[in-house]
Amino acid sequence: MVAQTRRELSALPAAAAPSAAARVRLATTESAPVRWVLIALGLGFILLVIVLPLVSVFLEALRGGIGAFLRAVTEDDTLSAIRLTLLVAAIAVPLNLIFGLAAAWAIAKFDFRGKSLLITLIDLPFSVSPVISGLIYVLLYGAYGWFGPFLKEWDIKFIFNVTGLVLATVFVTFPFIARELIPLMQEQGRDEEEAAISLGANGWRTFLYVTLPNVAWGLLYGVLLCNARAMGEFGAVSVVSGHIRGLTNTMPLHVEILYNEYDFVGAFAVASLLALLAIVTLVAKSLLEWRYGDRLAAGRRH
Amino acid sequence: MTITVDGISKSFNDFQALKGVELAAARGEFIALLGPSGSGKTTLLRILAGLEFADSGRLLFDGRDVAAQGAGERNVGFVFQHYALFKHMTVAENVSFGLRVKPRAQRPAKAEIDRQVNELLRLVQLDRLGGRYPSQLSGGQRQRVALARALAIQPAVLLLDEPFGALDAKVRKELRRWLRRLHDDMQLTSIFVTHDQEEALELADRIAVMREGRIEQIGTPAEIYHRPATAFVYEFLGNANRLRCRIDRGRAVVAGLELPAPEYPDLHDAAGTAFVRPHDLVIADARQSGLEARVRQVFLAGPAIRVELALLTTGDMLEAEVPHGSDLGSLIVPDKLVTLQPTKIRAFPDAA
Amino acid sequence: MPAASTSFIGGFKRPSVLPGFGLTLGFAVSYLSLIVLLPLAALVLRPAEHGLAGYLGALTDPRVLAALRLSFGAALIAAAINAVFGLIVAWILVRYDFPLKRLVDALVDLPFALPTAVAGIALATIYSPNGWVGSLFAPLGVKIAFTPLGILVALTFIGLPFVVRSLQPVLQDMDREVEEAAVSLGAGRWLTFRLVILPAILPALLTGFALAFARAVGEYGSVIFIAGNMPMVSEIAPLLIVIKLEQFDYAGAAAIGVVMLAVSFVILLFINLVQRWSRRHEEN
Numbered sequence: 001m002v003a004q005t006r007r008e009l010s011a012l013p014a015a016a017a018p019s020a021a022a023r024v025r026l027a028t029t030e031s032a033p034v035r036w037v038l039i040a041l042g043l044g045f046i047l048l049v050i051v052l053p054l055v056s057v058f059l060e061a062l063r064g065g066i067g068a069f070l071r072a073v074t075e076d077d078t079l080s081a082i083r084l085t086l087l088v089a090a091i092a093v094p095l096n097l098i099f100g101l102a103a104a105w106a107i108a109k110f111d112f113r114g115k116s117l118l119i120t121l122i123d124l125p126f127s128v129s130p131v132i133s134g135l136i137y138v139l140l141y142g143a144y145g146w147f148g149p150f151l152k153e154w155d156i157k158f159i160f161n162v163t164g165l166v167l168a169t170v171f172v173t174f175p176f177i178a179r180e181l182i183p184l185m186q187e188q189g190r191d192e193e194e195a196a197i198s199l200g201a202n203g204w205r206t207f208l209y210v211t212l213p214n215v216a217w218g219l220l221y222g223v224l225l226c227n228a229r230a231m232g233e234f235g236a237v238s239v240v241s242g243h244i245r246g247l248t249n250t251m252p253l254h255v256e257i258l259y260n261e262y263d264f265v266g267a268f269a270v271a272s273l274l275a276l277l278a279i280v281t282l283v284a285k286s287l288l289e290w291r292y293g294d295r296l297a298a299g300r301r302h
Numbered sequence: 303m304t305i306t307v308d309g310i311s312k313s314f315n316d317f318q319a320l321k322g323v324e325l326a327a328a329r330g331e332f333i334a335l336l337g338p339s340g341s342g343k344t345t346l347l348r349i350l351a352g353l354e355f356a357d358s359g360r361l362l363f364d365g366r367d368v369a370a371q372g373a374g375e376r377n378v379g380f381v382f383q384h385y386a387l388f389k390h391m392t393v394a395e396n397v398s399f400g401l402r403v404k405p406r407a408q409r410p411a412k413a414e415i416d417r418q419v420n421e422l423l424r425l426v427q428l429d430r431l432g433g434r435y436p437s438q439l440s441g442g443q444r445q446r447v448a449l450a451r452a453l454a455i456q457p458a459v460l461l462l463d464e465p466f467g468a469l470d471a472k473v474r475k476e477l478r479r480w481l482r483r484l485h486d487d488m489q490l491t492s493i494f495v496t497h498d499q500e501e502a503l504e505l506a507d508r509i510a511v512m513r514e515g516r517i518e519q520i521g522t523p524a525e526i527y528h529r530p531a532t533a534f535v536y537e538f539l540g541n542a543n544r545l546r547c548r549i550d551r552g553r554a555v556v557a558g559l560e561l562p563a564p565e566y567p568d569l570h571d572a573a574g575t576a577f578v579r580p581h582d583l584v585i586a587d588a589r590q591s592g593l594e595a596r597v598r599q600v601f602l603a604g605p606a607i608r609v610e611l612a613l614l615t616t617g618d619m620l621e622a623e624v625p626h627g628s629d630l631g632s633l634i635v636p637d638k639l640v641t642l643q644p645t646k647i648r649a650f651p652d653a654a
Numbered sequence: 655m656p657a658a659s660t661s662f663i664g665g666f667k668r669p670s671v672l673p674g675f676g677l678t679l680g681f682a683v684s685y686l687s688l689i690v691l692l693p694l695a696a697l698v699l700r701p702a703e704h705g706l707a708g709y710l711g712a713l714t715d716p717r718v719l720a721a722l723r724l725s726f727g728a729a730l731i732a733a734a735i736n737a738v739f740g741l742i743v744a745w746i747l748v749r750y751d752f753p754l755k756r757l758v759d760a761l762v763d764l765p766f767a768l769p770t771a772v773a774g775i776a777l778a779t780i781y782s783p784n785g786w787v788g789s790l791f792a793p794l795g796v797k798i799a800f801t802p803l804g805i806l807v808a809l810t811f812i813g814l815p816f817v818v819r820s821l822q823p824v825l826q827d828m829d830r831e832v833e834e835a836a837v838s839l840g841a842g843r844w845l846t847f848r849l850v851i852l853p854a855i856l857p858a859l860l861t862g863f864a865l866a867f868a869r870a871v872g873e874y875g876s877v878i879f880i881a882g883n884m885p886m887v888s889e890i891a892p893l894l895i896v897i898k899l900e901q902f903d904y905a906g907a908a909a910i911g912v913v914m915l916a917v918s919f920v921i922l923l924f925i926n927l928v929q930r931w932s933r934r935h936e937e938n
Binding site (some may be wrong): 233290 | 661666667668673674675678681683689696697700739746750752756761765767768770772774775785807810833834837845873875885892893894895903914919921936
């Protein structure tokens with residue numbers, strides 16, 4: 001470990017260190033100045049675009065001191081925003097988890113017509129703007145939507161209501177778990193399941209004792225990403241929420257309201273909670289990748 | 303071009319790949335680096351090409367030290383084991399690459415490049431396939447593209463890493479002869495790496511047998527085959543039977559049988575191992591003098607009949623080869639008691 | 655995917671001893687239809703209610719055109735910036751060793767994990783004229799936040815991981831021998847990069863570029879805080895959809911939405927073509 005760290009301190013090519021005797025560099029790397037310039041450019045870019053914003057969230061949140069921070073995060077509206085965010089995620093994530101498992105089982109363990117079309121459709125929500133993700137539900141269930149008059153007659157509100165928030169969140173987080181599980185279960189093949197069935201296990205037991213342990217880490221990985229997006233989604237829920245304080249205000253929406261009211265400490269305090277969630281997600285995700293990289297889907301795309 | 307390797311050593315982290323290697327190749331020579339995997343042969347080849355750099359020692363091309371020259375400046379043609387063809391370029395673009403990347407002042411005109419590429423493609427018998435991509439070629443064709451690409455820069459030295467490793471047996475034989483002719487016609491100095499002793503014996507002017515980062519023996523195929531310097535070389539160059547023996551004043555005594563070992567006139571009753579090739583074991587009926595053995599199995603298919611026997615004294619298994627059509631038919635049946643007479647052995651005393 | 659191309663003798667599914675096909679596929683398809691397909695159909699059909707003329711009328715409004723132009727233009731430039739810097743970041747992460755490399759590698763994913771609203775207010779703060787970075791540019795007369803430049807910053811932020819994560823595995827898997835072959839044939843490092851490495855990673859670079867572009871076109875949360883949102887100048891298309899919805903102009907909102915959706919599909923198609931094209935030299 002010590003040797004590793006020492007090696008990393010010099011900008012040597014990752015492949016092999018050229019010996020002191022050789023004045024000529026290896027054929028497949030760049031000269032030291034080029035390497036330094038590229039590293040400086042890359043790290044500078046990361047610093048400017050990613051690190052500074054992240055750091056600023058926490059500094060701005062604590063600008064008024066720890067007392068102001070605590071007051072901001074324990075305010076009634078903030079607390080109800082936190083509760084609502086947790087509630088929405090607690091509904092959306094399990095729904096997509098069940099869908100992901102069902103879709104992955106059907107796609108990975110069977111051959112049928114239209115499979116690749118189905119996979120493409122599952123990925124669809126990723127390529128749709130968050131605003132459109134909210135818009136489509138307003139168009140269906142809003143006051144002037146397709147089902148608007150019908151819903152009004154029965155006094156059911158989908159939009160500007162928790163139901164709308166859940167629907168929009170489910171839509172934007174729809175592919176996360178499925179797209180993690182499908183390639184993973186495809187890689188694992190179906191031999192083990194067929195063996196279990198031939199040994200007399202029923203379908204449910206086969207899934208529980210054979211399939212699930214094999215995909216557990218990938219499943220966790222997908223849930224992690226799904227949850228992060230569910231709690232952090234802004235555009236889609238913004239369109240369907242109606243911004244009713246204490247009622248349809250999730251944490252990201254609350255950040256916006258506070259920011260637009262020039263309550264910067266409040267906005268950044270709530271934002272820092274979300275940033276913390278992002279950091280926890282990244283750490284957990286990195287740990288999963290380092291420790292169980294071989295057990296996660298090789299062909300994973302973001 | 304002559305190549306002199308003078309005491310070259312190379313380590314990767316804790317692993318010492320080369321330990322003071324000495325080698326000299328004369329102009330026009332075709333040299334094989336033969337050895338098991340991990341013996342350092344590919345590392346040596348890569349150092350010659352400038353793809354790797356030695357920790358110590360000198361490397362001279364025509365007497366000039368080239369240690370300071372990178373791979374691109376040595377004018378060396380390198381053929382990679384898996385060819386390393388440029389996938390997104392056609393065969394002709396692959397072959398012309400070395401010409402197209404020359405500095406403007408030295409770069410031939412486009413028409414001249416085309417002419418040279420066509421000539422090279424004709425030379426490697428791929429004249430119709432210039433427009434194809436590597437993925438559309440067979441293994442043997444890819445190998446020839448790799449060769450043509452290396453030859454395009456008119457190298458004085460051609461280095462080949464396991465040039466036939468990825469090919470099937472039949473293609474391998476054809477390409478081998480063809481490569482040898484090419485080497486002679488173009489007056490190259492060539493060095494190739496192989497772990498296949500048959501390939502080395504057939505193709506090379508001289509063979510350097512490598513083991514654990516050192517050259518164990520260097521010599522012509524005949525020298526290496528008939529006068530192996532060490533037990534390792536003997537065993538690496540073909541099938542060999544091992545027999546425990548005592549070496550005593552120019553003789554090796556195996557299970558009471560005295561055989562000549564003229565290499566060791568001065569050794570007195572030293573423990574050693576005698577090697578004998580399967581085709582140097584003569585099978586005779588049990589009344590003759592020799593090593594008593596029992597026939598275990600007989601394999602009739604193949605270029606010669608292979609007979610597996612167990613020595614009565616020790617139970618050691620031996621292998622003998624008998625040409626088809628010999629009159630030994632009644633002897634080589636399982637469970638038959640026979641005697642074995644080694645016509646030629648090579649004994650080595652145990653290392654102290 | 656094993657044997658997906660072989661024929662399904664007569665039926666729709668190949669026989670299997672495993673149970674649960676009907677249940678899982680049925681559930682998956684119903685859920686997909688309800689959550690994704692039906693709402694998207696509503697979007698596509700909505701503008702048609704007002705006829706083609708109404709649809710085109712909604713789109714040819716100068717404010718709408720300006721917003722679309724800004725969204726697509728800024729997304730294109732941001733994706734181009736990411737293509738360059740994303741390549742550099744991916745390159746140093748794969749090829750070089752430097753301190754905190756693993757941390758940097760993990761940080762690349764931050765834009766995926768950080769809620770866009772948080773990114774939005776953070777970027778607006780540090781790139782505003784009195785922010786950490788904005789104050790460096792203010793003396794030069796360059797204003798970043800609350801101008802189209804600010805939009806570029808936000809779109810660059812959210813697009814970076816797409817390029818890096820598309821390139822990383824390809825760079826990792828590149829055959830070093832091919833580079834060595836180029837060098838031994840006399841090509842310098844730059845020529846080797848241009849003639850040998852770049853063509854090999856080009857499909858991944860294009861894919862990352864397209865993904866970053868697609869994401870940037872539709873991005874909302876991180877942009878609206880830093881953009882300034884001046885109609886005709888710094889008002890992005892997704893924001894205009896929200897404004898139209900607030901004015902209950904559903905058809906107008908849907909018209910913009912359909913254009914953006916169409917572009918998303920074109921990009922998806924483009925990525926698929928690039929992927930197929932990139933495999934053309936692979937052995938089958």
